[in-house]
Amino acid sequence: MSALFERFQVRLAERAAQDLIRTRRIASSPTAPRQVIDGVEKLLFCSNDYLGLADHPALVQALQEGAERYGVGSGASHLISGHSEAHEALEAELARWARDCIPDARAITLCTGYMANLALLTGLGDREDAQIFSERLNHASLIDGARLARAQKSVYTELGELEAQLRASTAATKLIVSDAVFSMDGHLAPLRELLALAEAHDALLLVDDAHGFGVLGPRGRGSLAHCGLRSERLVWMGTLGKAAGVAGAFIAAHPSLIEWLLQTARPTIFTTASPPALAHALLKSLELIEGEEGERRRDQLELLRAHLVEGLAPLAAAHGWQLPHSDTPIQPLIVGENAAALALSARLDARGLRVPAIRPPTVAVGTARLRITLCADHQSDDIDTLIRALQP
Ligand code: PMP
Numbered sequence: 001m002s003a004l005f006e007r008f009q010v011r012l013a014e015r016a017a018q019d020l021i022r023t024r025r026i027a028s029s030p031t032a033p034r035q036v037i038d039g040v041e042k043l044l045f046c047s048n049d050y051l052g053l054a055d056h057p058a059l060v061q062a063l064q065e066g067a068e069r070y071g072v073g074s075g076a077s078h079l080i081s082g083h084s085e086a087h088e089a090l091e092a093e094l095a096r097w098a099r100d101c102i103p104d105a106r107a108i109t110l111c112t113g114y115m116a117n118l119a120l121l122t123g124l125g126d127r128e129d130a131q132i133f134s135e136r137l138n139h140a141s142l143i144d145g146a147r148l149a150r151a152q153k154s155v156y157t158e159l160g161e162l163e164a165q166l167r168a169s170t171a172a173t174k175l176i177v178s179d180a181v182f183s184m185d186g187h188l189a190p191l192r193e194l195l196a197l198a199e200a201h202d203a204l205l206l207v208d209d210a211h212g213f214g215v216l217g218p219r220g221r222g223s224l225a226h227c228g229l230r231s232e233r234l235v236w237m238g239t240l241g242k243a244a245g246v247a248g249a250f251i252a253a254h255p256s257l258i259e260w261l262l263q264t265a266r267p268t269i270f271t272t273a274s275p276p277a278l279a280h281a282l283l284k285s286l287e288l289i290e291g292e293e294g295e296r297r298r299d300q301l302e303l304l305r306a307h308l309v310e311g312l313a314p315l316a317a318a319h320g321w322q323l324p325h326s327d328t329p330i331q332p333l334i335v336g337e338n339a340a341a342l343a344l345s346a347r348l349d350a351r352g353l354r355v356p357a358i359r360p361p362t363v364a365v366g367t368a369r370l371r372i373t374l375c376a377d378h379q380s381d382d383i384d385t386l387i388r389a390l391q392p
Contacts, residue, residue: 019338020359030055032375033382035354042354043382045372050215050329051297052377053245053288059281063246066280074273078108079262082273086280091250093286094238098252101224102234107252108262111274113210113239114141115267116249120206120237121145123265124175124257128152131171133162135178135189139208140362142177151175159193166201174203180223181211184363184371186326188212191227198233204257206235211328214243219290220298244285248274297376301329304374304383311387329374332358334367341368344390351389 001009015021029036031054032047053059066086074082091107098105110116122145125132130151134142146153152171156162166174176198178189191207198205212223220243224236232254240248251261261268288294308331309323316323322334335341341357348355348370359368372386 019342025354033378037354040352042349042352043385045353045355045374045386047373047375048211048242049245049375050211050243050301050373051220051245051289051294052375053243053285053297056245056285056288058284058288059245062284063277063281066275066277069280070276072277073275076273077269077271078273079269084273084276084279086276086283087273090279090282090286093283094250094252097221097286097290098236100221101230102236102252102254103230103232104255105236105252106255106258107250108258108268109240109248109250109274109279110268111248111271113208113237113241113249114144115271116237116239116251117141117208118145118148119261119265119267120235120251121149121151121175121177122267123261124173124204124206124235125149125151126264127173129171130173130175131169133165133169133174133176133203137182137185138177138179139183139210142179142208146177159190159197162194163197163201166197166203169201174198174201175206176203177206178208179211180207180209181216181328181330183211183330184358184369185324185332186211186328186330187324188216188223188227188327191223191229195229195231195233199231204233204235205231206237208237210237210239210242210249211330213238213240214289214294215298215301215328220294221290240282240285244282244289246278246282246285248278248282300376301374304376304378304380305329305331307380307383308372308374308386311383312390315387315390331372331374332369333372334369336366336368338368341370344370348386348389353386353389355386 025037027035027037032044032049035044076082091109094107095105132146132151132153134146134155136155136157154165195205209222214220216223217225235253237251240246312323338359345357355370358371
């Protein structure tokens with residue numbers, strides 16, 4: 001083998017020695033809560049399809065209708081000819097949702113949440129006179145966006161530290177950036193306090209609501225509405241491939257800021273628009289999320305969450321595992337060492353359940369965990385199955 005490839009082999013071997021090799025498994029059915037993986041049906045506790053909409057018949061039908069009307073590809077970027085009436089309608093609907101919390105909000109959609117975060121941080125932090133204040137636990141896409149941006153950057157772990165950083169900053173544009181729900185922990189960021197700091201220091205507050213959109217707040221309007229926030233300083237980003245069950249993402253904010261992103265943000269300008277059929281299906285998804293069906297599914301999630309915590313608490317106490325408080329259908333079970341988390345995940349796998357071990361660098365060293373996620377299509381019996389399977 002040429003030395004060129006040997007170097008990769010050596011690095012892969014180093015990862016293997018630290019129990020850091022990940023594998024892709026092959027699914028041959030729709031997702032959550034059961035999925036056929038590598039030919040075997042598994043009970044999943046790892047999907048982000050929180051409301052169980054990813055295989056909802058009304059969405060499958062809407063996608064088919066969309067494909068019939070628009071074809072399967074958009075053919076170009078939004079600014080060329082890829083912006084369909086379905087995208088336009090979806091953006092109008094998301095803007096309507098956002099106006100609960102952001103007066104006069106306008107929204108744009110992007111192909112993925114990862115790209116939306118790159119667009120936000122590079123678009124708003126495009127100059128040296130901007131400063132990004134990023135929470136330490138933020139998602140990788142926000143970290144990567146901050147790395148790409150030309151702005152100054154600082155990382156905070158708690159509000160006092162953020163306040164000191166804001167006070168010391170002379171940047172013309174200040175951007176506080178936080179996940180609304182921390183994706184590996186399930187708890188909410190202190191959004192009210194963050195907004196108060198943004199007000200006090202004339203900053204924008206960018207909130208990544210990937211895991212709150214559709215799940216939290218009245219009618220599933222997400223974390224900002226859940227916390228009762230309202231301000232034109234808010235920039236709301238949400239993903240559409242998790243609770244909304246399809247794919248894509250949106251950014252909603254003051255119209256001048258959205259127009260700026262539309263004109264300048266490279267992750268939306270230099271990429272093909274998502275298929276219009278997806279936007280068509282997403283319109284149906286929003287209808288379900290805000291309607292009775294969404295309410296019912298959110299209620300079920302709440303019941304399941306309480307049942308899960310009740311079952312996990314004695315197990316965690318007996319094994320010395322940590323069971324942090326979660327506000328959402330994401331419940332971590334912190335085991336500690338990578339090998340221990342892997343062994344537990346493998347045991348569950350052998351018992352027909354899929355709960356992957358989350359290891360560094362996704363989480364801090366020594367906090368490897370099972371990240372258990374719930375879906376509204378789970379039944380109480382499924383939780384009992386999980387609890388039983390976790391017993392030695
Ligand atoms: N932000 C957070 C907090 C996420 O968890 C994720 C996805 N795991 C993303 C952004 C990226 O979203 P997408 O999957 O749509 O690229």
